[in-house]
Amino acid sequence: MSDRAFIARSQGYGLTTAEVHYYRPDAPSxxxxxxxxxxxxxxxxxxxFDFLDHWRREIEAALHSVRIAHDQLIRPAEWRAVDGVISIQ
Structure with a gap:
């Protein structure tokens, strides 16, 4: 049996995190x-977007904003080791 995350990664999927800001009708402020x-x-x-469509149809809360982070959008800076020393005097 294979792990769902491994199969998704092998098909090009990456971990996505979304912050969904919303208002409830009973507390609009x-x-x-x-x-x-x-x-x-x-x-x-x-x-x-399927999840957000479900939210709009089924959940009684008005969306304010959605902030998305994905491992292909945000990555650590690439670096490489350099042989040598540069002296600054």
Whole structure:
């Protein structure tokens, strides 16, 4: 049996995190936060947009904003070792 995450990574999916800011009808002055995480394809994000479509249809909360982080959008800086010393005097 294979791990779901391994299969998703081998098909080009990467871990996606979305911060969903929303308002509830019973507290319209209170901005709330929901964090969603799943494997998705950047830059189109079909899984995230399916989730957001479900949110709009089924959940009684108005979306304010969505902030997305994906491992292909944010990566550590690449570096390489250099042989040698540069003296600055």
């Amino acid at each position: 209170l901005l709330q936060l929901f964090v969603w995480q799943d494997y998705d394809l950047a830059p189109d994000f079909p899984v995230l």
